[in-house]
Amino acid sequence: MEDEKDFxxxxxxxxxxxxxxxxxxxxFQKPLYAHIRNIVLNHDDADDVLQNxxxxxxxxxxxxKGESKLFSxxxxxxxxxxxxxxNAKAKRNGQTSxxxxxxxxxxLRADDYFDGDAVQLKLQKAIVELPEKQQLVFKMxxxxxxxxxxxxxxxxxxxxxxxxxxxxxxxxxxxFMKKD
Amino acid sequence: MNMKDFNLxxxxxxxxxxxxxxxxxxxxxxxMMENLPVEEPKVISLFERNRKWVLSAAAVLIVVLTIPTxxxxxxxxxxxxxxxxxxxxxxxxxxxxYDLINLLDNEDIQSLDVDFALExxxxxxxxTTNTNLENYLYEN
Numbered sequence: 001m002e003d004e005k006d007f008x009x010x011x012x013x014x015x016x017x018x019x020x021x022x023x024x025x026x027x028f029q030k031p032l033y034a035h036i037r038n039i040v041l042n043h044d045d046a047d048d049v050l051q052n053x054x055x056x057x058x059x060x061x062x063x064x065k066g067e068s069k070l071f072s073x074x075x076x077x078x079x080x081x082x083x084x085x086x087n088a089k090a091k092r093n094g095q096t097s098x099x100x101x102x103x104x105x106x107x108l109r110a111d112d113y114f115d116g117d118a119v120q121l122k123l124q125k126a127i128v129e130l131p132e133k134q135q136l137v138f139k140m141x142x143x144x145x146x147x148x149x150x151x152x153x154x155x156x157x158x159x160x161x162x163x164x165x166x167x168x169x170x171x172x173x174x175x176f177m178k179k180d
Numbered sequence: 181m182n183m184k185d186f187n188l189x190x191x192x193x194x195x196x197x198x199x200x201x202x203x204x205x206x207x208x209x210x211x212m213m214e215n216l217p218v219e220e221p222k223v224i225s226l227f228e229r230n231r232k233w234v235l236s237a238a239a240v241l242i243v244v245l246t247i248p249t250x251x252x253x254x255x256x257x258x259x260x261x262x263x264x265x266x267x268x269x270x271x272x273x274x275x276x277x278y279d280l281i282n283l284l285d286n287e288d289i290q291s292l293d294v295d296f297a298l299e300x301x302x303x304x305x306x307x308t309t310n311t312n313l314e315n316y317l318y319e320n
Binding site: 018026029041047054058115119124142178 | 184186188195196197198199200201204205208209212213215216217
């Protein structure tokens with residue numbers, strides 16, 4: 001994306017706002033959707049959260065200080081929205097977030113928009129066993145193939161801490177996968 | 181796939197298995213653009229619109245209405261309270277201590293003596309601990 005400052009200016013100017021936001025959507029909707037979908041697992045939920053995320057982005061652009069990159073700022077909003085969404089939905093169902101996510105993984109088998117094989121399903125089951133932070137780091141690193149530096153800017157954790165989280169996550173996942 | 185020695189790095193990349201409905205992203209973009217929260221032109225009541233002016237007018241009115249009462253109550257007081265007088269003399273006036281001394285008669289000085297009746301010990305303490313003694317000596 002061209003000079004970010006100019007682009008943000010275009011997003012804030014009422015005359016250019018709509019065109020600029022359309023370009024923002026075109027550039028970010030797919031990667032943000034993938035990020036959200038990896039957390040909430042279900043397509044309809046991901047659709048809701050993606051919409052909430054872009055609304056938040058649109059409403060808060062005027063407060064965007066440019067201290068971090070637009071990219072990581074939007075991913076941060078998407079991450080928070082996804083986690084908030086899961087917690088709220090779990091609460092509505094009277095479940096803990098962990099139990100709710102376990103259930104979401106079990107539902108994948110019957111999900112029209114999941115066509116994973118046995119290994120892919122098992123991998124999802126392995127991931128959902130991990131603590132929240134390790135889940136996030138693993139998904140961003142392994143599925144989305146992000147750099148540690150990028151993840152660090154989004155999650156606000158040091159690169160060293162992230163490497164440790166990823167290492168632990170991989171170990172636990174491999175142990176899980178070896179079991180029958 | 182042999183799961184016994186499963187090693188994530190050695191395996192072919194395992195995908196997420198997630199799909200999206202056909203044409204989802206085009207539809208999403210369109211839906212999003214149509215539903216962007218509009219900065220609604222708010223319906224503003226006459227009071228809201230002129231809130232600042234209405235409030236200013238009210239404030240001015242209150243001040244104007246209070247002036248006569250305030251003025252009357254102020255002019256009724258002939259006596260100036262002691263604290264104000266002291267403050268005025270201490271900080272505002274350019275009356276020197278010599279002017280003040282000239283205004284005092286013997287009676288005043290005697291009453292001052294009584295007011296400031298100090299023990300010899302106290303005076304001694306003050307003199308021995310005060311390092312600016314010269315100033316006082318000159319002034320006397």
